[in-house]
Amino acid sequence: xxxxxxxxxxxxxxxxxxxxxxxxxxxxxNSANLVIRNYASISITGTANLAFSNPATNGTxxxxxSQGDVILTSTATSLITASSLGGxGGxGxxxxxxxNNGSVxxxxxxxxxxxxxxFSSTGGTAGAGGxxxxxxxxxxxxxxxxxxxxxxxxxxxxxxxxxxxxGAGGRGGGAxxxxxxxxxxFSGTITVxxxxxxxxxxxxxxxxxxxxxxxxxxxxxxxxYKDLTANTGTITVTGGNGGNxxxxxxAxxxxxxxxxxxxGAANGFxGGxGGxGGxxxxxxxxGSAGSGTG
Numbered sequence: 001x002x003x004x005x006x007x008x009x010x011x012x013x014x015x016x017x018x019x020x021x022x023x024x025x026x027x028x029x030n031s032a033n034l035v036i037r038n039y040a041s042i043s044i045t046g047t048a049n050l051a052f053s054n055p056a057t058n059g060t061x062x063x064x065x066s067q068g069d070v071i072l073t074s075t076a077t078s079l080i081t082a083s084s085l086g087g088x089g090g091x092g093x094x095x096x097x098x099x100n101n102g103s104v105x106x107x108x109x110x111x112x113x114x115x116x117x118x119f120s121s122t123g124g125t126a127g128a129g130g131x132x133x134x135x136x137x138x139x140x141x142x143x144x145x146x147x148x149x150x151x152x153x154x155x156x157x158x159x160x161x162x163x164x165x166x167g168a169g170g171r172g173g174g175a176x177x178x179x180x181x182x183x184x185x186f187s188g189t190i191t192v193x194x195x196x197x198x199x200x201x202x203x204x205x206x207x208x209x210x211x212x213x214x215x216x217x218x219x220x221x222x223x224x225y226k227d228l229t230a231n232t233g234t235i236t237v238t239g240g241n242g243g244n245x246x247x248x249x250x251a252x253x254x255x256x257x258x259x260x261x262x263x264g265a266a267n268g269f270x271g272g273x274g275g276x277g278g279x280x281x282x283x284x285x286x287g288s289a290g291s292g293t294g
Contacts, residue, residue, distance in 0.1 A: 158211020
């Protein structure tokens with residue numbers, strides 16, 4: 001468990017009323033693994049968007065508690081955006097002539113769950129999707145009921161073997177829990193998606209391109225409510241795509257292929273496969289996204 005379990009469903013209202021009707025309101029997460037806000041009521045209407053900044057390296061779980069009604073009817077593309085709040089992706093690498101693997105991504109609970117590394121040989125194969133993260137328990141009302149919230153794992157970066165940088169892995173989606181101790185009215189869109197991996201650098205003369213980064217895994221969103229007014233909203237939990245592999249350098253050998261893109265990370269759903277390496281002076285194809293959407 002990250003942090004101390006709280007016993008009061010809907011919170012104590014100590015953060016006042018959250019009422020936004022237009023523009024973007026951003027909550028600074030200050031690199032914390034768990035952030036809890038206690039509102040008297042929550043209203044995100046009109047064209048408003050609630051966003052977050054500065055998540056923890058391994059991802060941040062955000063809990064929004066409301067003593068009163070929760071109204072989520074904004075027509076913004078995403079009325080709450082908790083995308084890219086999960087584990088950070090692996091940083092791009094610059095390899096020597098012998099080639100290096102990419103760097104690992106991060107996950108909520110351990111460092112062992114990440115998109116696998118892009119392989120860096122000429123015409124290299126792509127990294128496979130990473131394993132799912134272990135879920136984090138959030139205890140509800142001091143009972144034996146546990147809500148499992150998991151941030152998406154970050155994708156691994158691509159590998160490569162020339163003097164340009166490989167693509168970085170995409171960040172995973174965040175984990176969001178909303179507690180409503182009154183009536184819920186939900187008709188908009190909430191997004192906890194993983195980010196796409198970056199494109200790998202092009203190869204210099206005679207060298208293959210660098211691998212693209214793996215996509216970040218989708219996160220988690222749970223809404224608990226006492227009463228229901230409407231529930232026609234959409235929650236988007238897609239994983240990011242793997243980035244393109246860089247194009248091969250071509251001359252002097254004239255037949256250098258691009259390396260494959262790294263595979264997408266996984267979180268509950270399967271990770272995406274990495275993209276294939278490209279032919280001489282041709283970029284590798286995109287890796288696929290994870291298999292699940294919510």
